[in-house]
Amino acid sequence: MNPYVLQFDEIDGDSLPDAGGKGANLGELTNAGFPVPPGFCVTTGSYRAFVETSTEMKGFFVQLNELTLDSLDQIRAVGERIRNHLRSLPIPSGVRAAITSAWRKKGTEGAYAVRSSATAEDLPTASFAGQQETYLNVLGEEDLMEAVRNCWASLFTDRAIVYRLKNGFDHRDVYVSVVVQQMVFPEVSGILFTADPISGHRSTVSIDAGFGLGEAFVSGMVSADLYQVRSGQIVKKQIAEKKKAIYGLPGGGTEIRGLPREQWKQQALPDETILELARLGKRIEQHYGKEQDIEWGWGDGQLWILQSRPITTLYPIPDEVRDSEKLRVLFSFGHQQMMTEAMKPMALSIWRTVFPFGKERAESESRVLLPAGGRLFIDPTEVLYIKPVRRIMPRLLMGIDEGIARGVMEVIQRERFQQEARPRKDLRKQVGQRVKPIAVNVIKNLMCRDTSGAVEKCHRIMEEWVARSEEQLAGVTGAARIRLIRQNAGSLMMKLFTQMLPYPLSGVIAYKGIQDFTRRWLGENGDVHRLNRSLSGNVTSEMGLALGDLADQARKFPEVTEYLKMARNGTFYEGLSQVRGGEEFRIYLERFMDRYGMRCPGEIDISRTRWRESPQALAAAILGHIRNVEPGAHRLNFDRGRAEAEEAARRIVEEIRRRKSRWHARWMARLIRVFRDVMGVREHPKYILVRHLDLWKRGILEEAETLAARGILEEKNDVFHLTLDELAAILDERFPEDVRELIGKRKRDYVRNQTLSPPRVMTHEGEIMRGVKREMEIPEDSLLGTPVSAGVVEGVARVVMDPAQANLQPGDILIAPFTDPGWTPLFHSAQALVMEVGGLMTHGAVVAREYGIPAVVGVDGATRHIKDGQCLRIDGTQGIVTVLSEEE
Template sequence: MTYVSNLGDVGAGDIAVAGGKAVGLGGLIQAGMPVPPGFVLNTAAYAHFVEANHLDAGIQELAALPPQASPQDYADAAERIQTLFTGGTMPADIAAELGAAYGRLGDGDTAVAVRSSATAEDLASASFAGQQETYLNVLGAEALSVAVIDCWASLWTARAMAYRAREGIGPDSVRLAVVVQRMVQAEAAGVMFTANPANGRREQTAISAAWGLGESVVSGSVTTDDVVVDAGTGSVLSRRTADKAVMTVYAKHGARDQPVPADRRRAPVLDDREAAELASYGTRIADHFGAPQDIEWARAGDQFFILQSRPITALPEPAADTPDTWPVPYPKGLYFRASIVEQLPDPLSPLFADLIDGSVSRSLRSLLTEAVGKNVIREDDIGLPTINGYAYYYYRTSGMWRVMGKSLTAVRALARGKAHMGIAGWREFSHPRYEGVIKDWQAKPVTELSGAELLEGVQALLDAGTVYYTAVQSIIPLAATSELSFRAYYDKFVRRDGDPPALTFILGYDSEPIRAEKSLFDLAAWARGVPGLASAILNERTTALAGSQRNGAPPAGFSEPLWQQWHPRFQKHLDRFGHAVYNLDFASPVPADDPSALLETLKFYLRGQGTDPHERQRLSANRREDHTSRIITRLGPRRRAAFLRLLRWAQNAAPIREDALADVGLAWPLLRRMLLELGQRLVDSAVIAEPADVFWLRHQELRSAIEFGLAAPGASAAVTITGASRPVRAAVIEERKMLWRGQMKAAAPQLLPESRWMERAFGSMMPAGSQHQLGDIIKGTGASSGRVTAPARVLRGPQDFALMEPGEVLIARITTPAWTSLFAMASAVVTDVGGPLSHSSIVAREYGIPAVLGTGVATQRLTSGQPIRVDGDAGTVTIEHPSPTQGRDRVA
């Protein structure tokens, strides 16, 4: 049998016999790259060795560990499997072919590199990088045979087995080939990414370079120079030349570290010409394989060699540079990240930014005109501009002074419910009016409306939502004042030792987020009672189940009868609660569009996790009423009357605030359907690539497309732009998305212009703390008492909800009512934005979990999996550092 193949003969279809590394090298040779000569000992040799030495049964038994097995279990199994291999004997026929192939590489003592090439390695979906071993500077046939056996054994290292278990690859499905190549006498080496891993930019090549051998660069044991090259022009975009103290060089049968000569420590390993030449190889390799590549390279003399290439996995989407300056668009004004902006934690999509600015300005001017009179607020006094993509409330200084002069008039208007403000204004005017606008547009079939009518509907619905939100903002100070007033009176005039905190008296009431949670819990309870339904839901991928809910077709794991029971029942929940927004920007889906986040929580309940919200609410209500009864029996008439009056005020206001906030997105499902209908028509007209790209158009671009007839119902094909090989706005839209991703990494200041007097005057009023916090303790506002130490889970939005594990600390920029389903899983909540009377605090108290809000920096400073201690009483989050022995045996 033939066990050896030349590397140049290995093709893309040979992964089962040659492994991922050999396939990659074969592709490099076929692309004309300078690859050191060598051969591959195929997987049949591995199988023959295992069979000849009777190892298979022992390997399979030892390697059959579950993904949740401990690191020590994996280490013990790996050690025992290693003993099996080292005790084996190389079969004579393999030894003969191996020796002959080695002889063709040079004389009897040619130095070679011996590299593992697994059948589950260097894949586009999972690289498995570094899971098996490489042996350098192997000299002689006998040493080569030992190195090959050691490579085979490295298929069963602890980290390799754990990695495969997590990826769902069984121990009976993997084999190992071995690549043998002539050693390159490298003076310098390193790695090259043909897309910049820091920002995902495909047109930038990132190179790390060090003196000596490249294995130490891959392992991270030496300091490297880092160079970023524009792949199109070959120009160096950035360079960091390190002080390189150590280099790796050849030693007998291996490699060793030695000091870098003094004259080379601070000298660049690659000059600009060499970096450009190396980057050009990277571009050709990426073009050959059709995907960005992670490449190992070496330089001997003035020649580069390519040692390995694998697809880059987990490459981020391209992002522009993160902005670090915050220039204001209009002078003589102040900019605040507060009020409606709290519901806009991320940079805005272009279309939403264009539409919301005028909508907010009109709504505020109208409300303030009714509240404080005409001519107090003028045309350009208020706005909602964006700075680096982030929304800011803008108040012209002169207009702010005029409003402040009418503050008493505004307070009286608020108290009386004038100008649709306050609870009465919300109940009697704002909410009915909002529902009326939605009902009017729901009566018009979306697919039959013209492009102009759809855009008119979008603007009308957005305006109605903005007016509604403006009115809701007037409820928040009422709720805050009522709770603070009750707490102050209770703590000063009523509370005695042994009495509960004031919070006890305002818990246990219904609100829209709590009703949504109970509905989901009840849905899970019902599903458990339908034979086969719970298991069908739990066994189905959440994304598939969410997609089926949208299109109405049963997923693979559902029978038609089960689907007919499940689909309408879940849809009823979505119709009732699916409009809750994660983010006011209409580019973000709501649960009605994508119920994946709700389905994850439903599965949590189906697995029997979490507490019964009905019981939790009942217990809170009983405690509240019991303590209320005890308190009022001991108070005199006057203090009892004051206590009850303030208590009822606080109890009435808090749930209404949550009800009002929960309905802010009432129009969003319809509004998004209208925009996506426009988007689909523009896709048909070759203007954009996919319907959701409509959110990345500017308002004027969308209007122009409509005016040119590119968004007419059923007429798109007739006006399709001819000769276009790609959508005409594709490049522009991708640039805007790239800019947005860069902006997402920024920490937007709460106040602009940034100055000490602004911070002193308004800092305490802002919903987020200082962004200049250093050290291991992050300070915020304690909003729900208790202390928890648990891993952090940083969530950017609903797209990350599936990552949440029970018991983790939920870390987010903000949480809106749509996030409530995650509180059942969380052990604590930490946000960048918010305060003791925000949604996060109110729901956290109902759940009895600690909350620290308004940290300003939590999502910037914390990473998922990091152990943290949350102190809801002190308002602090402490980063916990593992001891030196912790984490040492964790698998990669």
């Protein structure tokens, strides 16, 4: 085998180190029998031999390693110096001879396409087309050598350098091969995606087509026709106006030509060829086992495949439903839980075990809570086959996230879904058995039960469950402990559903009734939103108050507050003991940690660092409270909120008595009393789960420490890249795989998953369902979301991605991707809230209403569209966010 040149038939998918991504794919396609124009690859060995002739590249690599993504001017300057240097170097004689020999065998009279093929492009996880250069219609030996040299130099274009920086590739470890391929001069060319790159629909082939060479529309010079094929039928044609095209010149190179007017709106590719091309694309996808982005050309009745690379922008589909013959709908668990970031396998495994539906045994992992892209998706398809559920579920989902509700509604209204909606005979009975006791308790709560003790009852249940779980897991080690954790997790949620869910559900229904009846009886409900203020028993609100108390203790000791500005986790308590007042403050801090130390932002992910593990994470919240809130003001505000709610309730009831009757007033008073009694326990179920997550985490990490000591794990936190079953098998010494190798792969997957943006709703075919948004007139420079807490304010935007890094000033408007209880400390400083996800009953909405600040949620892309420091108007009554001025 020639170390400098490889023919396509000598290359396959494993030839990446020698032929780069593009070359390896072309060799693979050639050997699989697909119609690829013949050619050869100038190997990465040739590039290395070329670079080794330079005495300056070592210094250039040092300069490259010092670059950062924000140093664009330096990137541009260093890249240009390297390219100019490489273009000045002669090609080594041995390399030149090998290229010339291969070229002569292919034919010296023909034209060639010369393309760079880097080892860091066209990869399954990092497909970045066009990093380097392409030269078309290359004629003659000297032009060929010049094109090869320019391809080598193009490894250091600005975009290629930035790509490697962004994706963590070492500049020294990326090499470039050069593809030399007989030139095809197609009548029509384009790009084919074997899945719709916009909607994600895996059964839709999407084809872009235009006259001449494909570079015309790849470069954006002209628009291309769009054809879509599904199930062997053309389902969409969008004919573009094509005034120009690129063609080859007889003497080499290309030119842009104007097209005759009759071709401008002419369909570029005949219908029969569209269908033939779609079939060919699906065959290539089947060969690779992954959706493909394919460059193609057509001329003289022949289709040619010029390149194929994986589509890496599609959100993955759960394996469990990918091959379903029926239309299935899935919605995001993370959007529901206010945590849309990727999670590691242990977190996914635990939640699938906790989830009470779709399981053979309590300790099994759910078949309707499915992992994809490091997130979880709920598959409610089977229960949506029941008509009453189809009516009720979208309404319930509206309270969680309007986008989810509308996406699910879009699927279930489709004719295909309606035709397939035949529930299993036993499903209605199963659903009835689960729902009936909850419904009975809700009715009793609303109609006749004394609900005044709901908070105390739920608190007692919570403490009993946590104590029982601690007792169950105490003194057990090894695989037995992990199996007990699995059993403990598997039984928890159903108890929460039956014993606690009726209380917050009663509160939701009561509040809905209050809204509807006041609107019907009074014609407006302006006071209703005040009923949400200062609900008693809400563990998250109590945590916020406790944090305020902690801040008031810290402010008594100036040296403590100064220390908190510089404290570090590893020495946090030792350093605290060294400052005046530190020991006194530590007593209050440890008391807070005993109650809330298991919480943190993103707390549903068991691998997240808890406040007790990172006390420094609380420092910003404590300092922010000291800076923005007067001593004791948090308690006064809470008491003021309670009084405001009581006064609002009195006014509503009195007005109904005056306008309607005593009976109407008594019914309204009943609903308000139930709402105020039970809505405070809304956060109890999650608090119980988080306390159990902390308990399970401690046990899992203790087992991980033993595995790390034995060298099975590199370090204990690697355990989060395993599932519960895998961890038990490893502890039992019956795990067949190389643990470190598996964890290494999972780590790479996790990094990749972090770059993905999860959809709210998708089908089993990968189609992302966005739903039809509500329509209303909104001002210019405004964003529309879901109104969840009434009121209108103006203020300065503070975009916060990490609450530990937040620096809110009094009156700022908090702009966040989502919030959970770990974000609660920021609500004391914010005068309004805007979130990308959420609904009426999600965490941020509930806390905003309790604090009496306007809130708009479900604002797509809020953290991207809104800039830090912009002046905004937040209308929490209509759900409108308006930019009033640019950054301060």
